[in-house]
Amino acid sequence: MDTVTRMQAFIGVVEAGGFSAAARRMAKSKALVSKYVKDLEDELGVRLLNRTTRQLSLTEVGQAYYREATEILQRIEDLADSVRDTHREPRGLLRVSAPRSFGDAELGEAIMEFLVAQPEIMVDLRLDDRFVDLVEEGFDVAIRITELADSSLIARRLADFRNVLTAAPAVLAQHGTPKTPQDLAGLPCIVDTNYRGRHNWAFRVDGERAIVTVSPRVEVNSPEVARSAALAGLGFARLPWFTAREEIASGRLVPLLEAYETNAAGIYAVYPHRRHLSGKVRVFVDFLVEWFGRCRDVRGVKA
CATH class of the missing domain: 1.10.10.10 (Winged helix-like DNA-binding domain superfamily/Winged helix DNA-binding domain)
Structure with missing residues (x-):
């Protein structure tokens, strides 16, 4: 023995x-x-x-x-x-958590492509805008858009993430076009409460991080609803690029103060702290890194 x-x-x-x-x-x-x-x-x-x-x-x-x-x-x-x-094909059930809006859009497309490439892997994708507890709730990996700070998790940056301040042309005609972030103070704004700062919007002014406290006309917990409010002319909205890009291209929304965006957040794959990463998680994360590298418009970066 x-x-x-x-x-x-x-x-x-x-x-x-x-x-x-x-x-x-x-x-x-x-x-x-x-x-x-x-x-x-x-x-x-x-x-x-x-x-x-x-x-x-x-x-x-x-x-x-x-x-x-x-x-x-x-x-x-x-x-x-x-x-x-090292001697077998990755297989089994992969449980993935992701933000709802992102999963409904680009991430969903990436996962379908991944499943075609990996026929032995099954995916259980759960879309939720809250931060799930990976260990407690049994997830293998989570996709998060954040300025990551949780040291209890291992994270791999998949791509940069771009926010864009926008408004409808009618709003700009009524309130004028802000030239600096401080010009937003007192203007009607649409606040997505999924952002940790909520009413406190961070910008970069003269190389330094600057916070502007905005006045919400509308508060929602969905970037899609925030976009709808912006299109309805209810105020200035800060949106993920992938949510607003079509409306910006068509001129229905106007991008503003782009030179002041911090772009500090990123798109991350996070998973519990382990020495050994299972084959199914490893190939999934590697695939996402490659996929985001190809699909640059997801990040608001011109190819």
């Missing part, structure tokens, strides 16, 4: 909260699991668990050993997965 088997039994007992529960999970007898743990303690020459008739607890050295043993076994599992992935 090897040390790894003993470590697995020990970790199983700790995580199950007892020998009987661990034995059921491992499909082994309670006596055998107990023997594995005792043999591990004998091998180490220390007591890892305090045992009573009603309670099981880790000793101080047991707590330290549990942390290290869990890490070691995860590395062994990651190594095995990595080797397997």
